[in-house]
Amino acid sequence: MNGGGSCSLGSVLCVITGASRGLGKSLAWELCSRVMPGSTLLLVARTEKALQVLAEELTLKYPGITATWVAADLGTGDGVRRTVQAAHEMNGQDTAQRVIIVNNAGSLGDINKYFVDFTDPQEVDKYFSFNVSSALCLTSSLLKVFQGRPGLQRLVVNVTSLAALQPFKSWTLYCAGKAAREMMFRVLAEEEKDLRVLSYSPGPLDNDMQEEVRTHTKDPDIRQQFLIMKESGKLIDCHVSARKMLDVIQADTYNSGDHVDFYD
Template identity: 25%
Template structure:
């Protein structure tokens, strides 16, 4: 049995992953502010077990108890896949115009939430001898600077290094968690819509991203979800590694 715990599951990649897992009968625990009613229909038709936990990831002080509550629900023999998918692109502004409130939201959702959830997941499953995988959804922005994306690039870069350190550490423990970063590339999601609507003075590469949409260069979330799930099926995941979808297609 497999259990998938997915943040940001209400739309985009998180939704696509959840729907594919439900179709194959896997257990899904979805963490987001809202839920798509289609999930319940899929779960019923495929006899899958579905749980939805309404959560605002900016409330990081609640995440420790969230993980504890999740783990009390899952079968002790179930393989566990924790997918930190939730993320926000805002603020798209050059440095000097970020604003503390928007910057703090970016830091909490893109960085603090996934590392707190991962820290608690590792701590609370440390004596559990089963397959345990954490996937931190990354981005090319973790490795490359973009004008106007200081918050997004910085938080993704921080999460990338956190994943590498955690993978290094986990290779030395008796019952390790395997942690990977996964970069989905450019997808046809609401985040891309936000990017295309940014002010060109705030984001100088806006026209390039508009071209991606107009020329049909955006991958569907369904394709990306399928590629990730195929990767997770393998037994040779390298702990701490950055996996880029371009190398998997």
Template identity: 25%
Template sequence: MKLFMITGVSSGLGEQIANKLIQRKEKIVAIGRKFTKSQLDVSQISPELIHLLNCDLANDNDLNSLLDKFTGDYFNDVNEIVFINNAGVIGPIKKVGQYDDADSIKNNINVNYFAPLILINQLVRIAPITKKIKIINISSGAATKAVEGWSLYCSSKAAIMMFLSVLEKERDNIEILNIDPGVMDTKMQQSIRNSNFNEFPLIDQFQKYKDDDQLKDAVTVADEIVKRIIK
């Protein structure tokens, strides 16, 4: 039996991946700041299938509290643990030198890099060495390509990718899979379109993706990802 742990399940790709796993009756631990009504309902009806851990990954106190609940009990009766690092934020979208709020910078780094680093470290620390661990990192082309206005997003996505590359070298029982889902029709895309040219010179290109119906559907992308990681 596999245990799926996933962050950021209240909307977008994370919600759809969680929905697909629920439909398959997989065992899930969902970590997030909030949850959908259907997720809350299933957790009440079938607590043996889905367990919800409330945590704002940008908040240090929340993260520390989560670690206290993150115990080896979740790994009983499973032979493989699949951790899906899905939660992510793109903002603030600004050029270097335009940032004027340290908290917003910290929020980006916490969600995209620090929180998954802490959670994955905890997972590796407490999971028995006999368990196979697969880490699915929902990445982005921005992890390997510099984009004006996205210095925080690019650097934090690159940082977690490198952290995972080192981890894979250190442990034989761990497999890392970085997945770039492409440009999807999600709240993140909406926030990109809500920026301005001075902060993000490529805004017209991303508006065109929406106008020309070039954005991928999160449901379709989630289906492809689940099929890929289930086998």
């Protein structure tokens, strides 16, 4: 199904983390094609130049949309605080019909190690600080910024993975982080009944992260599995998966907190 008619998502205020490349960047483009003029986007990642270029290109193509950015390392408290501050500043317009918070930024961690190789607590803490703690603290802070009001739909998206449900050898941190995030957002869905919460699994994407999977995964079977996917053309274009995410959001038929996969 493709419900991507123009302006079909209405007037939107959206925060996308990990917007400098990959799925997040594609999502910014696909979102702009479905929202009304007056909508606002906040793009977040560490690479300022990429965010700036993206914001400029988006506003050139969609002059009615305001695209702003904040260059922030979400693995740090300061990065989270600066993102929240930027969201405060964009929250002037209260004409938005929807607020969408997309927790997309993520990393694989060191996939060239097996479980038994992780002996340094600092390395593990650093991974979870970015991939789990920041998603929790950023989302909770943004929900305070974008308080509910009658007629405003608030939606939180957690970009998840099959790895949240299934163990992959040599992906200890990634699997554990995705599983933890998903449960965290399921709790949010239980607690806040006026929110919509979606864990969207985008499928194996043809991008930088997959390149890292193919070249760094320690386990030969898993590495081979993803190599074959690439060679047989099974990897998914980021724009195709981003469109699917927006179709799921628009159809609005999932239960809040659900894990919805690209292939569903």
